[in-house]
Amino acid sequence: xxxxxxxxxxxxxxxxVGKIYTLLCIFFLIVTIFSMVYFVASKGISTFFLPNVxxxxxxxxxxxxxEGSPPAFGALPFIVGSFTTSILAALIAAPLGICAxxxxxxxxxxxxxxxLQPVIELLAGIPSVVYGxxxxxxxxxxLRDVFPGQGIGxxxxxxxxxxxxxxxxxxxxxxxxxxxxxxxxxGSYALGATRWQTIYRIILPTTLPALLTGVxxxxxxxxxxxxxxxxxxxxxxHIPKSLFESTSTLTSVITLSxxxxxxxxxxxxxxxxxxxxxxxxTFVFVFIVRWLERRSKV
Amino acid sequence: MTTxxxxxxxxxxxxxxxxxxxxxxxxxxxxxNALIGPSGCGKSTFLRTLNRMNDxxxxxxxxxxxxxxxxxxxxxxxxxxxxxxxxGMVFQQPNPFPKSIYENVAFGPRLHRKPGRKELDEIVEKxxxxxxxxxxxKDDLHKSALGLSGGQQQRLCIARALAVNxxxxxMDESTSALDPxxxxxxxxxIQELKKDYTIVMVxxxxxxxxxxxxxxxxxxxxxxxxxxxxxxxxxxxxxxxxEQYITGRFG
Ligand SMILES: Nc1ncnc2c1ncn2[C@@H]1O[C@H](COP(=O)(O)OP(=O)(O)OP(=O)(O)O)[C@@H](O)[C@H]1O
Ligand SMILES: [Mg+2]
Numbered sequence: 001x002x003x004x005x006x007x008x009x010x011x012x013x014x015x016x017v018g019k020i021y022t023l024l025c026i027f028f029l030i031v032t033i034f035s036m037v038y039f040v041a042s043k044g045i046s047t048f049f050l051p052n053v054x055x056x057x058x059x060x061x062x063x064x065x066x067e068g069s070p071p072a073f074g075a076l077p078f079i080v081g082s083f084t085t086s087i088l089a090a091l092i093a094a095p096l097g098i099c100a101x102x103x104x105x106x107x108x109x110x111x112x113x114x115x116l117q118p119v120i121e122l123l124a125g126i127p128s129v130v131y132g133x134x135x136x137x138x139x140x141x142x143l144r145d146v147f148p149g150q151g152i153g154x155x156x157x158x159x160x161x162x163x164x165x166x167x168x169x170x171x172x173x174x175x176x177x178x179x180x181x182x183x184x185x186x187g188s189y190a191l192g193a194t195r196w197q198t199i200y201r202i203i204l205p206t207t208l209p210a211l212l213t214g215v216x217x218x219x220x221x222x223x224x225x226x227x228x229x230x231x232x233x234x235x236x237x238h239i240p241k242s243l244f245e246s247t248s249t250l251t252s253v254i255t256l257s258x259x260x261x262x263x264x265x266x267x268x269x270x271x272x273x274x275x276x277x278x279x280x281x282t283f284v285f286v287f288i289v290r291w292l293e294r295r296s297k298v
Numbered sequence: 299m300t301t302x303x304x305x306x307x308x309x310x311x312x313x314x315x316x317x318x319x320x321x322x323x324x325x326x327x328x329x330x331n332a333l334i335g336p337s338g339c340g341k342s343t344f345l346r347t348l349n350r351m352n353d354x355x356x357x358x359x360x361x362x363x364x365x366x367x368x369x370x371x372x373x374x375x376x377x378x379x380x381x382x383x384x385x386g387m388v389f390q391q392p393n394p395f396p397k398s399i400y401e402n403v404a405f406g407p408r409l410h411r412k413p414g415r416k417e418l419d420e421i422v423e424k425x426x427x428x429x430x431x432x433x434x435x436k437d438d439l440h441k442s443a444l445g446l447s448g449g450q451q452q453r454l455c456i457a458r459a460l461a462v463n464x465x466x467x468x469m470d471e472s473t474s475a476l477d478p479x480x481x482x483x484x485x486x487x488i489q490e491l492k493k494d495y496t497i498v499m500v501x502x503x504x505x506x507x508x509x510x511x512x513x514x515x516x517x518x519x520x521x522x523x524x525x526x527x528x529x530x531x532x533x534x535x536x537x538x539x540x541e542q543y544i545t546g547r548f549g
Binding site for chain 1: 349351354379380381382383386387389391393394395396397405406409410455458459462
């Protein structure tokens, strides 16, 4: 009896240390997340207690002049800017990324694994300032020469973002394609399907939810990217008339203005409200991804 | 009886590994042919040479010839998709596509041409009837195939193969994942199908081979040891290794 206890005791202690440690970590994480959400939300909501500002005007207003008299807080240009750049980026990157994934998994797995995958991973590791810099010094002049306009704007932003989200979309698509059961493909080939018939009719439809997951995660990443976009978008606070005209996004206006505002001022609160919109959109994206993932398990 | 497959000195290598050695065999039309032998002896490999499914493995090298109704399917001019349309295959695990029952059966015909709605409906019904599944699913054609039982899924895979109107049906242990009743159903189905199709099946179940097949071929270490009418092979095997295997003193 005594012997047994002596053997068991250190074991129990180990259990408790592990349990307490993980609980503490979780507790810490939850507290951090909740306090961040609370902080952003309370700061962001405080704007709407200011005189002459209400949520509807904020979301639909076209004029952004926070330091003007009277100040105007219309965030629609930024909301439009954020959505158009990130969705356009996804429209460019999704076909490229999915094609690259098909190439890597179905057409030439050897070459894909050995050369393409490292390159894609490299893309993911390049800091965003480098993307912005390349965009500004190569892409913007090119667009200026080819299209009417200043070169900066939504087109430039979307193109830079599309390269930045390419790794996300490609990697998730490649994982999904590689994870597809071999027996489904065999079933298709055994009926006399060609490789592309199998890709179009079996592989892509079956992995569609997972492919979309990658695209939504890409949009989400594009939506939140600030630095690279800010460098090529021009940062004019209005809705542009073309894709090659200066405009802003939620992120770019925050990074540009936050240093110039005093905490608690209406301008500062308005920036927090923009951050709150960003954060809410992130929740929406996470929700969509969750939903898609549940569908892809069926 | 006409010969469907004429296999002459077939050799298959997986890289350095010599998996099939000098196989010569003839498979008569409209008969059930069982391939038996211990695990790893090359039954599946041989079966997959008949519809060139081994082509997808890059290390595979095939020598010798297999004639299907007189033409060598390993000729350079051979249309592999056309071959697979003529030589259908059912796998060990049921592998219905994650689509509706109807779409599963319609998949094959749609690959090869563009049948009209009405024609397609007819093909689907005929194939499901051919696989004795019609009565069970006729009201659920547009429900997911993944909701069917394992035995029903396997019969759906048979229907799917029948829908492209093949001449031959290859079955690789197609009942081994199923319960006894589903197995029996498929065995009965095979008896029915041999009136129109040539069937080559791999089985580990000696009783099954004895029950359903007309001819049995015994494989060992990549070689054909003995191939004869089933009754003869099981009652008076010529080679002592065949006898050892079928009496269970082997492998
Ligand atoms: N893709 C492959 N690459 C290399 N070797 C292989 C491959 N597939 C099969 N083999 C080898 O070829 C031999 C024959 O395999 P095969 O699958 O044809 O056997 P089998 O008779 O069907 O066995 P079982 O009854 O277990 O299904 C085995 O030794 C196996 O290890
Ligand atoms: Mg096998």
